[in-house]
Amino acid sequence: MRKSVILSVVLHTLAGFAALLWLLWYFMPVSNVFKSLATLMLAMLAGWLVWKNYRYRVQQTNGSDAFIELPLLDTQGPVVLVCGDALETIFQGQPLRKTAQGWWLHAGEVGELTDMVRSIQVQQPRQIGQLSVMYVCLADQHQDEAVLRSALKTLRQQIKQLSALTGFTLPVVVSCEFSGPQTPWVIVRGNKPVVCPANESPQALIDWQQTQENLATLPLLSQAFGFIRETLLDELDKADRLIPPVRAFAVALRLGATNTDPAPQSVWSNWLFRRTCLQFPCVVSANDPASRFPDAILPLLAPFAAPVQGGQRTRRVVFLMWLCALAALGFSALNNRNLIREVGADLQRWSAIPMNHYAPKAQSLVALKQDALELERWHRQGEPMRYSLGYYPGQRLWLALQQAIDTYVPPPAPKPKPVPKIVRLDSMSLFDSGKAALKDGSTKVLVNALVGIKAKPGWLIVVSGHTDNTGGVQLNQTLSLRRAEAVRNWMRDTGDVPESCFAVQGYGDSRPIDSNETPDGRSHNRRVEISLVPQADACRIPGEKPASPDVRDVSTQEMEK
Known part of the structure; x- marks a missing residue:
């Protein structure tokens, strides 16, 4: 088997595999898991196809009796596979006949056409597109019309198999020779019969029959046409459920010596006698072998014959790509x-x-x-x-x-929450040393410092007392609490503020704001602080709704002394 054959299989398989992967990975809207599994399956399928084709080619080349070794078909013209009657006599023992316009290839019996084409497909796949078939019928060699029709039915079966093998229908030519007065080949393509004398230009039948000698053969030619139409073409065109009909590409016929011994009471002689009562002796003569081939058919087949690359496999890959x-x-x-x-x-x-x-x-x-x-x-x-x-x-x-x-509009920026200011009162300006009772004259200080502290619903007035670290811890804590209570009591009584608006705390020396090592530091630490803290249930003033804890406008005043 040629290496180019298996290389062609690999290239076609890779082309189809690449087309499927391109579709799978770039366009199909499926998950990557599915794509990976599908890729694996396609790779396995491609490998199996290459292996199967390789084994098939090896079996066809080495192990099949039907495999036929063929000469190299290096022509660009049509290659006609000739099958039918008396081929050994026609080909003179040669496997083919070469002409400038095309080749005639000995294909053997009608049933061997498929094997012949399969061998060409294995050895020379480019020549598949150049093939056509010619069936040779020597009517004088057949005694039984049923046997002749059976051969034609076999031809139909072979053409069907060849169509499946190659992917297209091969042109079929019917060639017939009859006993009678010798005539040139008459080629019928469509409804225009053309006479092709040897070494002369073809001419229309109506022109050829103008001479008296040629005119005498016209009735016999008419009967030959009738035999071909009613016997051969009728069988090829017959509708069948299993085998499709075959339309003949062209018909070639001639009258004259058959170069073979005629059969007694042949189908042609019986046909002719029943219709005209004529009988012609069939004289066996040795004609020029070249005259046994209707070479005028080759130019008609040339437009339908062209080399192809890969044949059906290429068409399938191209179709898959589409x-x-x-x-x-x-x-x-x-x-x-x-x-x-x-x-x-x-x-x-x-x-x-x-x-x-x-x-x-x-x-x-x-x-x-x-x-x-x-x-x-x-x-x-x-x-x-x-x-x-x-x-x-x-x-x-x-x-x-x-x-x-x-069009997006961002939400308004939230108002910054003001940090409540703390009012700090110097304890020494309000109290005597170690005492918790307000001094005389402290009222003015309190009024000036607490002008911004007003009772509001939902706000708690926190009063906290602080001392320095002089003295005991417990004493300082008690003193700071009592001083805070004193300030609370003054605010409550002076401003008529409810008890629920206040919270009193005594921290002693636990929260210094300056160093206790210096007199100034200790003076700063001795203080009373007043601040507003939001609390929903604080300071319930009759007739006013509680303020929300989220109220931001705390009004405070800071005073240090």
């Missing part, structure tokens, strides 16, 4: 439709959310920005293959997204 291309177009349209749906769903969700719903609007904005960024990246780097092939709507979608993003 299917993959069409499927890629369909999947690309489907992928772009899904892209439009996804972006459209995000845009619809954005439009459905009111502008004052800030949290869901912000989430929808994130989705729109992600879509826009992806489309921008594809615009710079090129859209993915699955969206290409002329359907990609990225620019229009990006513009729609940008228009929606530009």
Whole structure:
């Protein structure tokens, strides 16, 4: 087996495998797991096809009795496979006959046509497109019309098998020779019979019959045409449920010596006698072997004969590639439709959310920005293959997204929560050393310092007392608490503020704001602090609603002394 044959199989398999992978990985909207499994299965299938074809070729070359060793068919013209009657006599023992316009190849019996073509397909696959078939019928050699029709039915079966093997129908030529006055070959293609005398230009039958000698053979030629039409062509054109009819490409016939011993009471002699009562002796003569071939058929076959690369296998791969291309177009349209749906769903969700719903609007904005960024990246780097092939709507979608993003109004910034100011009162300006009773003259200090501290519903007035570290811890804690209570009592009694508006705390020396190592530091640590703290159930003033704990406008005043 030639290496080019198995190389052709591998190349065709790889081409089909690559086309399927291209469709699978770039266009089909399936998961990567499915793509990986499908790739593995396709690789196994490709390997199996190559191995199967290789084994088949090896068996055909080495182990099959039907394999035929053929000469190299290096012609560019038609190669006619000749089968039928008396081929050994026609070919003079040679396997083929070469002419400038084409070759005649000895194909043997009608039932051997498929084996012959299969051998050509294995050894010389390019010549498959140049093949045609010619069936030779010597009517004087047949005694039984049923046997003749059986051979024609076998020809129909072989043509059907050849069509399945090559992928196209080979042209079929019917060639017949009859006993009678000798005539040149008459070629019938369609409804125009042409006479082809040896070494002369072909001429129309109506012109050829103008001479008296040729005119005398016209009735006999008419009967020969009738025999071919009603016996041979009728059997080839017969409708059959299993075997399709065969339309003859052309018909070639001639009258004259048959170069073989005629059979007594042949189908032709019986046909002719029943219709004309004529009988012609069949004289066996040795004609020129070249005259036994209707060479005028070869120019008619030339337009239908051309070398092909790979034959049916190439056509199947090309057909598979076309299917993959069409499927890629369909999947690309489907992928772009899904892209439009996804972006459209995000845009619809954005439009459905009111502008004052800030949290869901912000989430929808994130989705729109992600879509826009992806489309921008594809615009710079090129859209993915699955969206290409002329359907990609990225620019229009990006513009729609940008228009929606530009309409976003951010929520108003929250007002900063003011830090409540603490009013600090120097204990020595209010109390005598170690005492918790307000001194005379402290009222003015309290009034000036606490002008911003007003009772408000939902706010708690916290009064906390502090001392330095002079003295015991317990004594300082008690002193600080009593001083805070003294200030609270003054505020309550002076401003007529309910008891529920106050909270009193004594911290002693636990929260210094300065060093206790110096007199100035200890002076700073001896203090009473007053501040407002939000509390929902604080300071219930009759006739006023409680303020929310989230109220931000705390009015405080800081005074240090």
